[in-house]
Amino acid sequence: MKTSSRILHEGDDRTAQQGAVNPPIFHTSLFTFPSMRAFLDRKTAASPHHTYTRESNPTIQALEQKIAMLEGAEGCIATASGMGAITAAILAAVQTGDHALVVDSCYGPTREFLEAVMAGLGVETTYYHPDLDDLSDLLRPNTRLVYLESPGSHSFQIQDLARLSKQARWHGAVTIADNSWATPLHQQPHRLGVDVVVHSGTKYIAGHSDVVAGLITVGGSTEGGVLLQRVRQVAILLGATLGPAEAFLVQRGLRTLPVRMAQLQENGLIVARWLQAHPKVRRVLHPGLPDFPRHHLAKKQMSGWSSLFAVELHPPAGSNQRHRFVDQLRLFSIGVSWGGYESLIIPLLARTPAIAAQHQRLGLNDDCYRLSIGLEDVEDLIADLERGLAHYRLASS
């Protein structure tokens, strides 16, 4: 069966659901047992029973099976948010005295977690540039984690996932890749050798800006399911697992992921190309544009694009001019998330000196904006941007 068919039916058991076309929400914290034998055997692999929703629940399990299928993974753990997935995966991979190599373009709160929590637990982090293809000078004897994110959250740089995960494996380090941008439809990092994949299910996967969720998958190439067990144990002990009502909403969104992504990819590329040709635009950062750095690598390791990208405008006539065009937009809302049905825009501002330094390393400046293109008619979106940009005065004009 093709992916779009399997998304709809994987993990569903109509008979157990009494024919219900939707998997029911098992709105329960605990499960009871028909006998003492069933209770005592509950932790054995053959036990059909669930015990407690923090550990497992049929509604959540159905979602986990669908995501594991999509990623080509050995197993999946659904978490209460993308950050729940990221923090559980990192805590499962390293302990005190270990060293982590983390891509400089990673999602901001991931970095904050490494600095605010992991550093205090005695895990040292080195950040490496997303263009780096050879980690050998940075790998230390105690490097246990190589963290990847491709495309990156703000600058969309492409990392060579196969090459980097091979180096990490050779060194005995676990690889974790944040795959939120591409979704498992357009990129499957396990197939490129990555051990652990994390997602913000809040973004494209759920896709309707109505639920916060995260997903962790563990690839089959890790020894005998040890890493999967470890990640599951840590996620459960952190108490960061997803609730059944949220799992239902994520599955409802997931059913339309293939059709949404097809339309979003198209809308995103049309708007990106239109912006690229606009005289007030300096550059467009979209991995699907042929002149984007490492576009060929992006094409090789992804089978499609999403609709989150950045645009850099030529400098404004004065700093009071900056951002004014955003207030003219009617269809684009100002909002931080992405991957929903609606179009969004935010300025990529350097709020702190540390972020300013990072933006400089990644080549972003104060005239950069991140756009999440939604499912509105693309001509309406372009008309909206055209009107907004008409209100933007350049330094030279």
Ligand SMILES: *Cc1c(COP(=O)(O)O)cnc(C)c1O
């Ligand atoms: C939003 C986001 C996350 C965090 O997900 P939440 O569901 O908001 O916790 C992680 N990685 C990336 C790239 C994101 O954009």
